[in-house]
Amino acid sequence: MMNRRNALKSAIFATMAVPALIQKASAEEAFTPVAEKVDLSKFKRKKIELVKPPFVHEHDQVAKGAPSVVEFEMTIVEKEMEIDDEGTMLQAMTFDGSVPGPLMVVHECDYVELTLINPESNSMPHNIDFHAATGGLGGGALTLVNPGELTVLRFKATRPGTFVYHCAPGGPMIPWHVVSGMSGAIMILPRDGLKDPEGKSVKYDTVFYIGENDLYIPKDEDGEYKRYESPGDSYSDTVEVMNGLIPSHVVFNGKVGALTGDNALKSKVGETVLFIHSQANRDTRPHLIGGHGDLVWETGKFNNPPERDLETWFIRGGSAGAALYRFRQPGVYAYVNHNLIEAVNLGATAHVVVEGEWNNDLMEQVKAPIAFGQSYLGKKALP
Numbered sequence: 001m002m003n004r005r006n007a008l009k010s011a012i013f014a015t016m017a018v019p020a021l022i023q024k025a026s027a028e029e030a031f032t033p034v035a036e037k038v039d040l041s042k043f044k045r046k047k048i049e050l051v052k053p054p055f056v057h058e059h060d061q062v063a064k065g066a067p068s069v070v071e072f073e074m075t076i077v078e079k080e081m082e083i084d085d086e087g088t089m090l091q092a093m094t095f096d097g098s099v100p101g102p103l104m105v106v107h108e109c110d111y112v113e114l115t116l117i118n119p120e121s122n123s124m125p126h127n128i129d130f131h132a133a134t135g136g137l138g139g140g141a142l143t144l145v146n147p148g149e150l151t152v153l154r155f156k157a158t159r160p161g162t163f164v165y166h167c168a169p170g171g172p173m174i175p176w177h178v179v180s181g182m183s184g185a186i187m188i189l190p191r192d193g194l195k196d197p198e199g200k201s202v203k204y205d206t207v208f209y210i211g212e213n214d215l216y217i218p219k220d221e222d223g224e225y226k227r228y229e230s231p232g233d234s235y236s237d238t239v240e241v242m243n244g245l246i247p248s249h250v251v252f253n254g255k256v257g258a259l260t261g262d263n264a265l266k267s268k269v270g271e272t273v274l275f276i277h278s279q280a281n282r283d284t285r286p287h288l289i290g291g292h293g294d295l296v297w298e299t300g301k302f303n304n305p306p307e308r309d310l311e312t313w314f315i316r317g318g319s320a321g322a323a324l325y326r327f328r329q330p331g332v333y334a335y336v337n338h339n340l341i342e343a344v345n346l347g348a349t350a351h352v353v354v355e356g357e358w359n360n361d362l363m364e365q366v367k368a369p370i371a372f373g374q375s376y377l378g379k380k381a382l383p
């Protein structure tokens with residue numbers, strides 16, 4: 001039923017400019033009491049085609065017009081995936097076929113409406129828990145789908161920020177599905193876009209989504225990684241490795257080298273990049289070697305002012321953070337988890353190839369490495 005106030009509110013939403021109420025909305029203000037049901041038929045609907053990470057679907061940084069219902073569709077895909085260049089295979093479970101699942105982008109006060117499909121070809125029930133959503137185990141309680149079923153969940157995006165979503169089908173299935181690949185992230189932008197600590201608008205030219213995963217691949221008696229017929233077949237061995245809490249691989253975007261070499265991220269001097277980094281299961285600490293975080297929402301929540309000039313930022317297991325950086329110098333940057341064992345030996349490294357003119361003021365090689373021999377002109381005598 002619609003009372004006068006709601007009718008008025010809906011009419012405003014349906015027309016044009018964003019009302020002040022919405023512009024300033026905090027999670028509290030965005031809350032509509034149950035008695036005042038919102039008539040969603042008056043809202044505009046938008047359909048989004050999701051894009052495979054590290055790329056992100058097109059979106060406005062500042063919302064145009066009133067909140068809308070944003071429709072997404074994701075298919076759960078169970079499939080075997082190669083997780084390094086040595087042929088190590090994971091019986092992966094994925095949202096939409098990628099590890100991590102795609103980044104979804106909406107604005108505060110929009111409604112996220114997700115159609116979640118579990119095809120008949122899958123072997124297990126799955127669901128989705130959005131850390132951005134309120135109630136119902138983040139939607140997990142309302143979305144458990146068996147193979148051959150689909151479900152539609154709608155939730156209101158009341159809190160601006162970057163948030164993890166993941167599968168949580170109950171009990172020991174939860175950690176197993178998550179470390180098998182079933183996580184992703186959503187970015188809920190403030191309606192008027194991102195701001196620096198002084199409240200000044202900031203824009204990005206590009207956004208990259210990096211999802212980090214700790215993987216636990218069992219080995220046989222000869223120390224070789226084992227391969228399995230199906231996820232179910234891999235379960236008991238995998239749980240044994242998982243419970244040791246030592247991952248065999250720590251990867252960005254599903255595979256050692258998924259974002260290096262030919263797959264490196266690309267940017268230009270002067271370009272501002274927003275890096276979204278999620279980890280659904282374990283702590284991590286992104287660091288851009290040779291660069292910084294100009295503005296970092298370490299916890300990913302845009303109602304808190306970003307920190308400036310960070311060298312490394314901390315992403316708590318079960319969260320997603322955002323770091324904005326304008327490249328000032330060309331070259332190949334390594335973007336790593338600064339546990340360097342995980343970065344170099346276990347896989348958690350990405351590369352950003354940045355084109356442009358070198359700035360000698362910021363850094364200059366005064367003398368290239370040479371054998372010093374008799375030419376050493378330093379003041380100190382050598383030992």
Ligand SMILES: [Cu+2]
Pocket residue numbers: 093125126127167168169177182
């Ligand atoms: Cu699942």
